[in-house]
Amino acid sequence: MTRTLLVAPGQRGALPTIRDAIDNSDGDTVISIAPGEYAEELVLERRNIVLKARDPGTVTLLPPSGDQPTLTLTGGSLELHGLAVKCVDHPAIRVSGGKLKLTDVEASSSFAAVIMVGDGGSLDLRTSKILGGQYGIIVEDADGVVDTCEIRDIADDAVILRLGAQVALRNLTIAGCGFRGVYMYQAGTSSVERCDISQTGDAGIAVADQTSPSIVECWVHDTQGVGITVGRGCGGVIEDCRVENTADPGVQIAEGARTEIREGASRAGKAAVGATVARSNQQDLAQVDKLLADLDNMVGLDGVKDEVRALIDEIQVNEWRRSEGLSVDAVSNHLVFAGAPGTGKTTVARIYGGLLKALGILPNGNFKEVSRRDLVGQYIGHTAEKAASAFDEARGGVMFIDEAYTLARSSGSGADFGQEAIDTLVKLMEDHRDEVAVIVAGYTKEMVDFLDTNPGLASRFAKTLTFENYSPEQLVKISQFVAKSADYVLGADVEIALLEWFGQIDRDANFGNAREARKLLERMRKSQSTRLRGLGSRPTRDDLRTLTLEDLLHAISGAS
Structure with missing residues (x-):
């Protein structure tokens, strides 16, 4: 029988640390963790443990020192649900011979692989994010599934499958890697299916050393190296993939490789792929109707209501087109709200975020409201860090910047840190346009001036909605x-x-x-x-x- 233990420091009747809960576990145990950061030595040997955030997204696991992974599993099984796992000099999670399952997890490590699985272990990673690290995921002599995940901002290779690995990669979004997106060698018949791979420093997908993978319905684009490269002696199939804006040739098959290419490797007009698209199939149309009813019940704002409905209609039709395999133009979810205070801009922004979540465009629809003080630092380099941190906290939902025009005003100290915040946001909005809806709000005239502060700023926004004074x-x-x-x-x-x-x-x-x-x-x-x-x-x-x-x-x- 599965036992559940509660970890909540300072709460009577609960255990103070995760380590205490593990030590008190007997057989299959679910450990429910209260919000907070937990810097603990978590080494599990032949245990069957489930670590679950009591409130998803509120629990962060950290190593107590810089000389060990955050989580180490040897034998047994470990499941993580709704947690963040961070490390610096070592893997965030290391598995040797155990079974690792992660759902809705965010993991990172600055100078090591984020997740390492080996020695006959297995990996089941779904609806999660790997953000930052020397490498993203390394699987060696192990099997697994990685499905509907995002892997971004990796210094080297995003995914390495090697030396007996047998892994299915499905519905992944891989972007911003210093070297390759997916690198496979001696990885048997591993597969890469419906993945979006872009912005890599070398090849999008590299296959080497007796690997015979299935690479199916992938979109490899905007890479510094070739899109897909296959080495001598490799086999497998490349089927119905799109390879665009890569080094020539888009698909490079070495002499002596047995790889079969089906239906061409540069076919336009295919349905979108990747983690965001996979999630977008999960729509809650009842919630859409409820939120639109809430919008209609607001006093006045007839023009704003019409504009929001038009945006939602366009999003819905685009999703229908994608499901039929028709091409869809890229659409920005960023908006400008212009008008006087007290005209319902914040309320409409919250409803808009909820609509994007209900339509499957954004993962969670969270609402983060920020102002100049949350984005602008006090010294050189501080502003970019603050702006990026605030943006990262808004990922998956709406970032609402009230009185955004104040970013364009000098603080009078001589250094224009507000402009640095604007420039940072412009880049982030483009690089992560499928992850966050940025809404900037303020007086009409001041917002016009604000949009002129950066040559690329105005183009990032889909539309300006004007909020009139109430009668x-x-x-x-x-x-x-x-x-x-x-x-x-x-x-x-x-x-x-x-x-x-x-x-x-x-x-x-x-x-x-x-x-x-x-x-x-x-x-x-x-x-x-x-x-x-x-x-x-x-x-x-x-x-x-x-x-x-x-x-x-x-x-x-x-x-x-």
Whole structure:
């Protein structure tokens, strides 16, 4: 029978460390881990352990020192779900003769292979990310499956299958490698299927030394070396692949190789491949309808609603085209929201992120709001680091930059670190356009000036959505909604008085739209409290719920 143990430092009834939970395990054990960073020596020998984040994406495993891997498995089995595993000078995860299964894991190591599996072990890696490392994944004398994963920013080879490895690579996105994307030697009949491999310093896929792989429906593009190279004595098949913008020849078969090429290796118009596309098949159309209904229920913003619906329609049609094998132009999910404060930009951005997740375009739809202070550093080199870190935290969802135009304003210290942040974001938005939707927001005129600060900035955004000021009638509706959500009602003649008040407010640069309504309702609530306290008796339930004309007049007089 499987036992579950909870690790939560400082919580009564829970174990303080993962090591304690492992030592207390007996047979098959699931260890549920509370949010936090855990720097522990985790060496497992002949154990059957499942490590699971209680809240996915909130747990990070680190080595206690720089002289060992973060996780070492010898025999037995280890499963990881929803965790991050980081290391520096050694592999993040090393397996010798054991069974390793990872789902929704993010792993990295600066100066070593991120994951190493050998000595008859096995690897089952799905819906995960390998980010950074000397090598991404090395499998030797072991078997496995790597499916629907992203491997990026690797110093050398992204995947090495060697010396008896037998591995199926499916639906991978491999990009940004210093040497090769996939390198196979003495790797039997391993396979590479429906993978997107790009931005490699040498070949996209290199096959050598008696390996006979199946390379099927892959897209190899934008590589410094040839797209696919096969060495003497190798066999296998290259079937229905696209090889574009690589060194010549796109596919290089050495004399003496037995590899068969089917249907050509440079065929355009094929369906998209890779990890993002594999995930995009999982659509939640019921959630799409719900989010669009939430959008429709917002007061005003008719033009914005139409624009968002048009974007969603285009995304949906593109997904249908992909499923039929038709070509689809690259579409940016980045947007500009222009308009005064309090016009619903943040709310619409959250809905938009949810829609992209429901349509399978973004993995999680998380929403990260940042401003200048989150992106701009205090010294040379600090800004690029901060901007990249904030961007990385937003991966899989929406990065919302409010008052983005402030990045283009000098701090007065002489160094223009805001411009450095803009330049960093421009590159990141292009390199990772399928992973993050960046939304920049601010006043209309200032956003026009902001887009002129970098020659490539404007082209990164699909569209500008303009948020108009709310009319007096719309502000009254917002006031009613705010009151109702806080369990208040507006008394007789209050709505008429509100309409008159909102109609005479100066709509200068400081006008806050919905914020004005919320602030006024808050002052009315305080006025009501003063009035009810002065009654000399306990107010009725209706008294407690009703905001009167007297409350409004008192709130207005206090604001003027």
